[in-house]
Amino acid sequence: xxxxxxxxxxxxxxxxxxxxxxxxxxxxxxxxxxxxxxxxxxxxxxxxxxxxxxxxxxxxxxxx
Amino acid sequence: xxxxxxxxxxxxxxxxxxxxxxxxxxxxxxxxxxxxxxxxxxxxxxxxxxxxxxxxxxxxxxxxxxxxxxxxxxxxxxxxxxxxxxxxxxxxxxxxxxxxxxxxxxxxxxxxxxxxxxxxxxxxxxxxxxxxxxxxxxxxxxxxxxxxxxxxxxxxxxxxxxxxxxxxxxxxxxxxxxxxxxxxxxxxxxxxxxxxxxxxxxxxxxxxxxxxxxxxxxxxxxxxxxxxxxxxxxxxxxxxxxxxxxxxxxxxxxxxxxxxxxxxxxxxxxxxxxxxxxxxxxxxxxxxxxxxxxxxxxxxxxxxxxxxxxxxxxxxxxxxxxxxxxxxxxxxxxxxxxxxxxxxxxxxxxxxxxxxxxxxxxxxxxxxxxxxxxxxxxxxxxxxxxxxxxxxxxxxxxxxxxxxxxxxxxxxxxx
Ligand code: HEM
Ligand code: SF4
Numbered sequence: 001x002x003x004x005x006x007x008x009x010x011x012x013x014x015x016x017x018x019x020x021x022x023x024x025x026x027x028x029x030x031x032x033x034x035x036x037x038x039x040x041x042x043x044x045x046x047x048x049x050x051x052x053x054x055x056x057x058x059x060x061x062x063x064x
Numbered sequence: 065x066x067x068x069x070x071x072x073x074x075x076x077x078x079x080x081x082x083x084x085x086x087x088x089x090x091x092x093x094x095x096x097x098x099x100x101x102x103x104x105x106x107x108x109x110x111x112x113x114x115x116x117x118x119x120x121x122x123x124x125x126x127x128x129x130x131x132x133x134x135x136x137x138x139x140x141x142x143x144x145x146x147x148x149x150x151x152x153x154x155x156x157x158x159x160x161x162x163x164x165x166x167x168x169x170x171x172x173x174x175x176x177x178x179x180x181x182x183x184x185x186x187x188x189x190x191x192x193x194x195x196x197x198x199x200x201x202x203x204x205x206x207x208x209x210x211x212x213x214x215x216x217x218x219x220x221x222x223x224x225x226x227x228x229x230x231x232x233x234x235x236x237x238x239x240x241x242x243x244x245x246x247x248x249x250x251x252x253x254x255x256x257x258x259x260x261x262x263x264x265x266x267x268x269x270x271x272x273x274x275x276x277x278x279x280x281x282x283x284x285x286x287x288x289x290x291x292x293x294x295x296x297x298x299x300x301x302x303x304x305x306x307x308x309x310x311x312x313x314x315x316x317x318x319x320x321x322x323x324x325x326x327x328x329x330x331x332x333x334x335x336x337x338x339x340x341x342x343x344x345x346x347x348x349x350x351x352x353x354x355x356x357x358x359x360x361x362x363x364x365x366x367x368x369x370x371x372x373x374x375x376x377x378x379x380x381x382x383x384x385x386x387x388x389x390x391x392x393x394x395x396x397x398x399x400x401x402x403x404x405x406x407x408x409x410x411x412x413x414x415x416x417x418x419x420x421x422x423x424x425x426x427x428x429x430x431x432x433x434x435x436x437x438x439x440x441x442x443x444x445x446x447x448x449x450x451x452x453x454x455x456x457x458x459x460x461x462x463x464x465x466x467x468x469x470x471x472x473x474x475x476x477x478x479x
Contacts, residue, residue: 008166009421012177013428019411030177052413055423057126 002062003039003047005032009058019053020046032058069094076114076388077106079141083458087362089403092116092391101377104386108142112365113374113385118392120374121415124366124385128421131366131385132161138365138461139386153263156306158364158422164294165421168303171292172285172311173425175223181429184223188436191218193477196440200474204451207468208324212437216319219433220312225277225284230269237262237269238316241309263309270308285311315426317462318360319433324465325358326351326438331448331470333405340407340442347442350407351434356414357405359390362463364418389416390463446473 003023005016012030016023023039023046024032039047051059067090075081076088076095095102095116102114115121124131137158157169174180195214199205217238221231240262274290281287289307292299299307330337340350367384379385393414394402417424424430451471457464 011173012179014178026178028179030174030179049411053411055417055419055427057122057420 001039001041001044001047002064003034003037004060004062005034006058006060007031009056011056013055015053015055016050016059019050023047024050066090066097067094071099071102077104077109077139077141077386077460079458079460082362082460082463083456086456087359087390087463089390089394092388092394096391096395101374101379106141109139110136110384112139113377113379113383115374115385115387116391117375118395118398118413118415121387121389121392122419123374124387125415125418125420125422128162128165130369130372132369133165133364133366133422134159134161135367135382136365136384138363139384141460154306154309155303156310157425158310159306162421167294168307169425171294171307172288175285175288176425176428178428181432184219184429185432185436187222188215188219188433189440191215191222192433192436192440196444196474197477200444200476203473204469204471207327207448207470208320208465209467212320212323212327213316215323215437216316216430216433219429220315223284223429224286224308224311225282226273226286233265233269234312237265238313241266241313266309266312267305270305274304311426314424315429317464319430321360321462321464322355322358322430322434323437324468325360325463326354326434327441327448327470328450328454328465328468329354329357329405331450336405336407337442340438344439344442346407347435347439348431349410349412350438351431352412352414353405353407353409354434354438355416355430356393356399356409356412358463359393359414359416360463361389361416361418362459362461363388364422389418440477444475444477446475448472 010032012026012032014026014032016032017026020043022043023035025035026032047061051061069091074091074094076091081088095114100115100117100120102116103111104114105111115124157165160168192215195211199210205211213235217231217235221234226234240258270286273286277287277290281291286308289299289304330340340346363386365384365386368379368381370381372379374385393399393416396402398413417427448470450469452469454465455467457466
């Protein structure tokens with residue numbers, strides 16, 4: 001699975017970081033940075049929660 | 065027990081219904097189950113599709129080019145004396161669509177990130193403390209007039225750089241704008257006159273302030289907006305003034321009603337109040353639950369740019385859909401025991417702040433305000449109970465509590 005963040009939409013609300021801190025980190029530029037763009041299968045539920053919680057709907061999860 | 069309704073007579077939009085009964089949760093629950101995409105006709109507005117499921121509101125909100133804000137911002141019920149074909153009196157973020165919307169939103173969005181608002185925490189703390197100090201020692205108050213309405217107004221006024229002596233005036237215009245359909249705020253004038261008076265007052269006030277801030281910018285939001293450029297040009301007059309108008313109005317009634325409704329929920333659920341008192345670390349999830357529980361914004365609308373489908377129902381280009389946020393936040397498919405007020409609820413994917421392109425710009429600010437207010441209330445309010453009936457606003461846009469008389473014991477601040 002591959003994770004993509006649309007930085008045009010992202011406004012640093014950091015809901016993603018609460019849901020999946022292993023994958024998302026909001027830095028000083030108020031944008032979500034990916035700690036990995038291919039998270040392991042074990043994090044799938046957390047990443048799905050992040051997608052759901054992102055208020056700007058900026059995160060996409062792609063199957064490969 | 066689920067209540068039964070007839071689709072011919074069910075009412076989810078008439079303002080009188082809201083004044084009398086509060087939110088039509090039994091009706092929404094019925095629609096979610098039997099007719100989640102429901103064609104609504106009302107004599108005083110154009111017909112619309114009532115959308116009541118969480119998933120459908122998310123689906124619509126994340127496609128801002130297919131479902132537009134511009135043509136119809138919300139389902140407004142015309143009243144006697146209303147101008148039936150007004151020229152649009154405002155143009156602000158909520159009326160705009162991509163790509164223009166993003167450019168306007170970016171002007172101030174950094175001020176409203178969690179990091180941006182955290183700088184305000186000590187100011188908000190001081191504002192809330194002062195408001196509570198002013199009623200300490202009394203054994204009764206109107207929680208709305210004396211407490212919940214004062215804090216959000218002061219915060220937004222502070223943010224915009226409005227001097228203290230003008231706060232009362234700002235408060236009145238805000239009340240008239242959102243409560244224009246409620247007789248209490250009309251002072252004998254018609255709905256249209258009330259709305260126009262408030263709008264002109266605000267526009268004139270900010271015209272003067274903008275002129276000052278162009279000459280001498282400070283760090284406040286008024287300076288940022290006054291000196292902003294979109295596509296290399298300063299904002300046109302209508303868009304400029306509407307920006308302030310939106311900031312003043314959007315953050316006031318909403319946060320006030322979350323505060324009032326939140327205290328009411330704690331009064332009605334004493335076990336949850338006790339739980340928060342014993343576990344102050346639950347404050348963040350308590351705030352989320354309060355926002356879900358109260359969902360102060362009842363609806364916004366979108367208009368289909370082309371033919372499409374929702375849940376198998378054909379929607380034609382030009383038809384509008386009305387997004388009922390409080391219904392989504394009680395959706396049985398998303399929330400376990402949706403009608404239970406649970407300050408520990410986690411996860412809590414409510415959409416009281418909307419979602420997607422127009423997601424509430426002030427959400428982080430509102431969360432911080434509520435956190436500060438409820439932290440202080442839990443610390444200082446030894447008890448509170450209703451001392452009379454709760455009076456609701458006659459509005460099917462913002463779910464307002466106009467008055468909430470309480471008996472209380474409020475202790476002085478600890479330090
Ligand atoms: C509990 C309090 C609040 C609630 C429930 C609330 C709710 C909402 C909702 C439902 C929307 C529309 C979202 C959508 O269409 O997806 C919105 C938009 C907006 N809100 Fe709030 N709001 C609150 C507080 C505030 C505060 C404190 C501000 C401060 C300035 C604010 C400013 C705005 C603005 C500017 C927009 C328009 C954003 C856009 O169109 O891009 N709100 N709000
Ligand atoms: S939740 Fe969404 S908007 Fe917020 S930081 Fe994460 S990606 Fe960005």
